[in-house]
Amino acid sequence: MDLRIFTEPQQGATYDDLLAVAKAAEELGFDAFFRSDHYLHMSGDGLPGPTDAWTTLAGLARDTDRIRLGTLVTSATFRLPGPLAVMVADVDRMSGGRVELGLGAGWFEAEHAAYGIPFPPLGERFDRLEEQLAVITGLWSTPPGSTFEHDGPHYPVRANPGLVAPEQRGGVPIIVGGGGRRRTPALAARFAAEFNAPFAPVAQTGRLFERVDAACRDVGRDPATLTHSAAQVVCVGRDDATVRRRAQAIGRDVDELVENGVAGSFEQARDRLGRLAELGTTRVYLQVLDLADLDHLADVHAALAAPPVPA
Numbered sequence: 001m002d003l004r005i006f007t008e009p010q011q012g013a014t015y016d017d018l019l020a021v022a023k024a025a026e027e028l029g030f031d032a033f034f035r036s037d038h039y040l041h042m043s044g045d046g047l048p049g050p051t052d053a054w055t056t057l058a059g060l061a062r063d064t065d066r067i068r069l070g071t072l073v074t075s076a077t078f079r080l081p082g083p084l085a086v087m088v089a090d091v092d093r094m095s096g097g098r099v100e101l102g103l104g105a106g107w108f109e110a111e112h113a114a115y116g117i118p119f120p121p122l123g124e125r126f127d128r129l130e131e132q133l134a135v136i137t138g139l140w141s142t143p144p145g146s147t148f149e150h151d152g153p154h155y156p157v158r159a160n161p162g163l164v165a166p167e168q169r170g171g172v173p174i175i176v177g178g179g180g181r182r183r184t185p186a187l188a189a190r191f192a193a194e195f196n197a198p199f200a201p202v203a204q205t206g207r208l209f210e211r212v213d214a215a216c217r218d219v220g221r222d223p224a225t226l227t228h229s230a231a232q233v234v235c236v237g238r239d240d241a242t243v244r245r246r247a248q249a250i251g252r253d254v255d256e257l258v259e260n261g262v263a264g265s266f267e268q269a270r271d272r273l274g275r276l277a278e279l280g281t282t283r284v285y286l287q288v289l290d291l292a293d294l295d296h297l298a299d300v301h302a303a304l305a306a307p308p309v310p311a
Contacts, residue, residue, distance in 0.1 A: 001277060002031040003305055005297065006072055006231060006285040010038035012047050015056055017291050022060050024294045025067060028301040032068035032100070033060065034285060037075055040111035043251070054087050061095035069095060072196065072231060072285055073102030073175065076128050077117055081135035081155050089140065089166040097167035101136075102175035102196070105129040126183050131155045133174065133191040139164040140171035175229075179208060185215035194227035194283070201260065202272075205230050206279045229283035230276050233261035236269045236296070236303045246296060250289040262286060266303035273304060 005025040009018055022033040037053035040046070053071050060069055069091070074084070092099040105125040106112070112119035120128070131152045142148040142162035150157040166172045176188040177196030185208075188195040195212045197205040213223035235250065235257045237243035243264055247254045257263035262272045262284070273284060286300060 001273065001281070002229075002283040003300075004032040004034055004068075004283065004285045005030050006034045006036075006287045007291060008036045008038070008287065008289060009051050009056070009291075010036060010041050010046065011044060011289070012041065013051065013291050014048055015051060015059055018051070018056055019060065019063055020294065021288065021291050021297070022064055022067060022069075024297050026064050028297055029305060030067065030297075030301065031283075032070065033064070034070045034072045034100075034102070037071045037073060037078065037102075038108065038111060040108065040114050042108075054091060057099070058091045058094055061091050061098070064095075064098075066098075068098045068100060070100035070175070071102045072198075073104040073177065075106035075108075076103060076132045077106035077112065077119065077125060081132040082139065082157065082160070084132070085136040085139040085164050088136075088172055089164050092166040092168060092172050095167070099166070099168075100173045100175060100194075102177070103129065103133065103136075104176070104178060126187075128154050130183075130187060133176075133187060137171060137174070137191055140166055177229075177231075179204075181211065185212040186218075188212050188226065189215035189219050189221055192226065194229055196229045196231060196285070197281075198231045199233065199260070199287075200230070202275045202279070205276065205281070209279055209281075227283055228280045229285065230281050231285040231287060232272070232276075233257060233263065234269070234286035234288060234296075234300055235261065235263040236266060236299055238266070238299060238302075240265075242299075246290065246293065249293065252289075262304070266299075269300075269303045 025033050039050045057069050088101050109119050131154050135150050135155050138148050146162045148160040173193035175194040176192040178184045197208040209228050216223040235246050262269045
């Protein structure tokens with residue numbers, strides 16, 4: 001199972017904070033470092049202020065060597081698809097082909113209001129997401145010497161020269177996820193390399209996978225070609241006191257964390273991953289909320305990535 005570190009910098013983090021976590025994750029052997037794409041904090045004061053997801057990932061592309069990098073997820077309301085395709089392809093080349101793009105419809109209305117970003121109704125946001133996926137994948141797959149065109153009500157494209165080339169052959173892997181019953185699994189089946197079940201209980205994660213598998217079969221795609229992943233908050237420790245201290249630092253209750261995430265003792269955390277694996281989960285994004293606690297990353301690795309010590 002791939003284990004990835006996932007951060008929420010809008011809650012308060014500088015680029016140097018993110019770099020420290022990314023480098024620690026790389027040194028420990030985690031598969032990837034991901035960040036959210038938000039400009040407004042959801043609790044606390046948000047200090048020292050927001051950072052832009054793709055600006056910081058460009059820096060990390062040059063300041064790391066091995067670890068994969070990406071967003072979970074970029075909002076389709078934030079950027080036009082053509083410039084976003086260029087931006088992500090640039091960061092992919094800067095990283096030597098280590099980038100992935102999570103793309104979603106956008107959901108945080110207060111954030112849009114705070115930064116003057118239009119926030120259409122839900123149906124239109126999904127229409128725009130679908131068009132963005134079509135434009136981005138179309139631009140990436142158009143070879144030089146050809147042209148790309150897209151007819152759509154929101155993002156028509158005319159005579160694009162086909163020069164938007166990521167480092168990765170076939171384009172940057174796209175992640176689509178969420179709990180939507182119809183359009184989300186259909187978009188994942190059509191456009192994504194990976195479907196992500198975000199912060200769901202184990203049983204619900206299984207239901208989300210069943211929906212996306214059915215959507216794959218509806219379009220003639222083998223569900224086995226779609227990576228099935230989950231995002232889960234992580235809070236582990238070598239003893240109860242450490243778990244309590246780390247839970248308190250992120251404003252969460254230990255029992256609630258154990259119920260809803262990869263949390264508690266090493267054994268409890270391994271059990272959670274084992275139950276997710278039984279559903280076909282092959283990748284887990286571990287949401288780290290206290291970016292100053294780098295020792296937590298070492299404990300997470302010891303609990304989940306290293307083989308358990310025999311009794």
